[in-house]
Amino acid sequence: MDLTYGPEYETFRREVRAFLEKHKGGAPSAGMRGAEADPELLEWQALLVDKGYAARTVPKDYGGYGADADLLKTIIIEEEFQKARVALGMESQGISMFVPTLLQFGSEEQKRRYVKPTILGRMIWCQGYSEPGSGSDLASLTTSAILDGDHFVVNGQKIWTSTAKEAQMMFALVRTEPEAKKHAGISYLLIDMKTPGIEVRPLKTMTGAASFNEVFFEDVRVPKENLVAKRGQGWEVGTTTLFHERNMLGRSHQTETMLLGCADVLRDTGAVKNPVYRDRFTRIEARVIAMRYHGLRLLTDGLKGRKSGGASLITKLNGCQLNHDICALAIDALHEHGVLRRGSKHVREEGLWQGQYMFTLGLIIGGGTAQIQKNIIAEHGLGMPREPKTVSSAS
Amino acid sequence: MDFGLSDDQLLFGDALRGWLGENVPVARVRTVMESAAGHDRELVTGLAAQGATGILVPEVDGGLGLGLLDAAIAAYELGRAAAPFSFHSACVAAPLAISLSSDAAAKKRWLAAIAEGKELLSFAAVAPAVKAGKLRGNALFVPDAMVADAFVVVAGEGDARELLLLPRGTPGLHASELATVDETRRVGELAFDDVEIGAAERLAGTDAKKIDRVLDAARIALAADAFGASERVIEEAVTYAQTRKQFGRVISSYQAVKHMCAEAYAEIEPVRAFLWYAAFAWDGSYEDASRAASLLKAHATEAGTAAVTTAVQVFGGMGFTWECDAHIWFKRVGYDRQMFGGPVELRAAGASLGD
Numbered sequence: 001m002d003l004t005y006g007p008e009y010e011t012f013r014r015e016v017r018a019f020l021e022k023h024k025g026g027a028p029s030a031g032m033r034g035a036e037a038d039p040e041l042l043e044w045q046a047l048l049v050d051k052g053y054a055a056r057t058v059p060k061d062y063g064g065y066g067a068d069a070d071l072l073k074t075i076i077i078e079e080e081f082q083k084a085r086v087a088l089g090m091e092s093q094g095i096s097m098f099v100p101t102l103l104q105f106g107s108e109e110q111k112r113r114y115v116k117p118t119i120l121g122r123m124i125w126c127q128g129y130s131e132p133g134s135g136s137d138l139a140s141l142t143t144s145a146i147l148d149g150d151h152f153v154v155n156g157q158k159i160w161t162s163t164a165k166e167a168q169m170m171f172a173l174v175r176t177e178p179e180a181k182k183h184a185g186i187s188y189l190l191i192d193m194k195t196p197g198i199e200v201r202p203l204k205t206m207t208g209a210a211s212f213n214e215v216f217f218e219d220v221r222v223p224k225e226n227l228v229a230k231r232g233q234g235w236e237v238g239t240t241t242l243f244h245e246r247n248m249l250g251r252s253h254q255t256e257t258m259l260l261g262c263a264d265v266l267r268d269t270g271a272v273k274n275p276v277y278r279d280r281f282t283r284i285e286a287r288v289i290a291m292r293y294h295g296l297r298l299l300t301d302g303l304k305g306r307k308s309g310g311a312s313l314i315t316k317l318n319g320c321q322l323n324h325d326i327c328a329l330a331i332d333a334l335h336e337h338g339v340l341r342r343g344s345k346h347v348r349e350e351g352l353w354q355g356q357y358m359f360t361l362g363l364i365i366g367g368g369t370a371q372i373q374k375n376i377i378a379e380h381g382l383g384m385p386r387e388p389k390t391v392s393s394a395s
Numbered sequence: 396m397d398f399g400l401s402d403d404q405l406l407f408g409d410a411l412r413g414w415l416g417e418n419v420p421v422a423r424v425r426t427v428m429e430s431a432a433g434h435d436r437e438l439v440t441g442l443a444a445q446g447a448t449g450i451l452v453p454e455v456d457g458g459l460g461l462g463l464l465d466a467a468i469a470a471y472e473l474g475r476a477a478a479p480f481s482f483h484s485a486c487v488a489a490p491l492a493i494s495l496s497s498d499a500a501a502k503k504r505w506l507a508a509i510a511e512g513k514e515l516l517s518f519a520a521v522a523p524a525v526k527a528g529k530l531r532g533n534a535l536f537v538p539d540a541m542v543a544d545a546f547v548v549v550a551g552e553g554d555a556r557e558l559l560l561l562p563r564g565t566p567g568l569h570a571s572e573l574a575t576v577d578e579t580r581r582v583g584e585l586a587f588d589d590v591e592i593g594a595a596e597r598l599a600g601t602d603a604k605k606i607d608r609v610l611d612a613a614r615i616a617l618a619a620d621a622f623g624a625s626e627r628v629i630e631e632a633v634t635y636a637q638t639r640k641q642f643g644r645v646i647s648s649y650q651a652v653k654h655m656c657a658e659a660y661a662e663i664e665p666v667r668a669f670l671w672y673a674a675f676a677w678d679g680s681y682e683d684a685s686r687a688a689s690l691l692k693a694h695a696t697e698a699g700t701a702a703v704t705t706a707v708q709v710f711g712g713m714g715f716t717w718e719c720d721a722h723i724w725f726k727r728v729g730y731d732r733q734m735f736g737g738p739v740e741l742r743a744a745g746a747s748l749g750d
Contacts, residue, residue: 001397001398001399001400001401001464001671001675002396002397002398003396003398003675004396005396006396009396072396263747263748266748267748267749267750272748272749272750273750275743278742278743278746278748279739279742279743281746281748282690282693282742282743282745282746282747282748283693283694283697283738283742285690285746285747286669286690286691286693286694286742287665287694289669289672289687289690289694290665290666290668290669290694291665293398293665293668293669293671293672294664294665294667294668294669295668296396296398296668296672297398297399297667297668297671299396299398300396300397300398300399301399303396303397310660310664311664311667314660314661314664314665317661318661318662318665371650371654373657374650374653374654374657374658374661375650375653375654375657377657377660377661378653378654378656378657379653381657381660382633382653382656382657382660383633383637384633384636384637384647384648384652384653384656385637385645385647385648386648387648387649387650387653388644388648
């Protein structure tokens with residue numbers, strides 16, 4: 001057991017600190033970490049890529065920093081940026097999900113064309129996976145892409161597409177082989193959002209914000225070189241991307257930050273004097289601590305190249321539920337003020353807790369619902385069998 | 396960064412699990428449960444041969460001189476096996492209390508004997524204060540009250556607490572049994588009928604701070620026991636669900652059953668890492684060690700309660716019978732939860748919130 005990082009890493013930590021000390025004044029703050037192409041953020045992103053604090057392991061040939069994968073250095077960077085409350089560059093589905101997938105499955109030409117502008121934040125991507133009829137049963141998707149000469153002709157509809165309005169490109173799962181079995185008929189296609197026949201309609205969520213969209217395709221012609229990997233290989237390529245997404249949704253440092261914010265609410269409102277609130281808070285805190293060390297255990301497994309088995313499957317389920325529970329506690333402590341939303345008189349923290357309370361509920365559903373997570377834990381972690389398919393869905 | 400058990404620790408845990416599997420199957424646990432004494436001295440001797448009883452006894456005093464993390468591994472394995480043995484008292488709290496003292500005579504008399512499994516000690520966490528050289532009153536929930544060879548007794552309250560060491564047969568010391576749900580670990584009552592307390596009965600060189608450290612260690616051991624018990628019972632429930640058929644298929648293929656098991660697993664699995672940390676922090680006397688011990692025990696036993704409750708339900712009607720083993724772990728976790736502070740009290744003690 002050793003919880004220190006060792007001298008090599010402490011030297012690295014000092015480098016990160018020195019960088020932050022030097023640039024802190026002009027750096028965008030942590031709250032600004034969005035996907036939009038704000039000029040200040042773009043400049044900051046370019047500097048971070050250049051110094052290896054963003055896109056760290058992306059090879060130099062494709063515009064990245066080209067460092068070896070080193071989990072500890074990645075964590076040190078995250079820790080120090082978080083402590084300094086400085087934005088760790090841009091966070092988007094293009095950077096965290098599309099780029100790793102393309103690096104694994106894309107052609108040389110595709111990597112050269114897309115990776116650099118994406119990590120620099122100049123090319124925004126959206127994800128075209130879910131469809132109105134294909135949510136948890138994603139592989140039943142029906143958006144078709146039929147080869148016609150040099151182009152795939154795409155028809156269908158995608159849903160839950162964040163940043164579709166801002167995005168230049170979409171990475172999508174489409175059905176190219178209608179005759180093949182369910183999973184084998186899917187391909188991974190890159191679609192220019194300016195192509196004629198694409199319509200984006202905002203989808204207002206329960207938070208009141210239009211954070212998602214529906215995207216409609218009518219005879220959209222996509223050059224066939226925009227196919228990633230082979231025809232029919234899309235399921236493998238796409239589920240790799242989902243794995244990157246689940247990793248993004250389950251980080252414990254975000255939960256710890258929320259918990260600190262919740263403690264502030266308890267103190268500001270005086271709820272801290274009420275033993276019932278104290279107990280509820282401390283109960284959540286114990287669960288957060290357990291997930292913190294669970295994360296360190298998974299990290300150690302990763303460093304040693306050991307498999308973590310079922311233990312690696314619970315992070316998303318637990319993390320999303322904890323975030324939601326923390327928001328619920330903060331709202332309760334705010335009493336009537338807990339119902340006020342952004343823009344109201346007397347609102348506290350711009351209605352952040354009510355917004356987060358609903359947004360975190362969305363995350364319990366998004367990226368693989370809690371129920372699907374439980375199936376995965378039961379089947380892959382505990383070795384329980386899949387539910388037998390009913391006749392109508394066995395295709 | 397290496398947050399995990401060492402190769403030695405993994406080997407020790409595996410060996411102990413193997414030994415318990417062979418020597419302490421549930422059938423033997425049941426035999427001890429149903430016996431009058433509820434105790435099996437051969438098991439203590441066997442555990443001593445496995446190195447489990449002397450983990451926290453310093454090497455100079457005849458033990459292995461290892462840490463609480465090692466003891467937590469043993470406690471976890473004993474919880475998995477539902478071994479009829481009060482490890483947290485006999486091999487954690489009692490030897491720690493003696494070794495943290497400066498009492499050379501007590502160390503010489505008891506520590507090696509504990510490590511060798513020759514003497515069984517018990518730890519009584521709450522007793523009245525000594526007044527005018529006499530101890531009068533009683534101590535409840537004393538592990539192994541009817542069979543222990545000697546008792547380490549916490550006498551008094553708050554900062555005035557002190558540690559006594561009273562061998563069985565001390566004039567005025569009387570033990571009687573309490574009937575509790577967990578028959579794998581018996582507890583009793585000690586009555587002190589004007590027991591004379593002199594220098595010989597006191598553990599020299601102890602104070603309230605050291606006593607709190609001992610209590611924290613016992614809490615971590617109980618949390619480890621609860622984690623082992625809940626992990627094992629969920630495994631047993633899953634195994635049962637894989638064979639039990641209803642409506643023409645194994646019940647483990649129903650999502651209603653799968654989700655119950657997945658929820659229990661997701662809740663208890665992170666306890667493992669929390670347990671490692673709390674024990675490691677205790678060993679290093681970290682600043683947050685006492686908080687970690689309190690919150691760990693609160694969390695591990697609540698998650699454990701959810702797990703054992705789930706398991707009994709997965710077993711269905713059988714789970715409600717005496718014949719089904721699930722109730723053994725159900726009660727085991729119930730004991731772990733109530734002793735040395737329940738979840739609500741421990742959270743109040745370990746809260747990080749200021750005012």
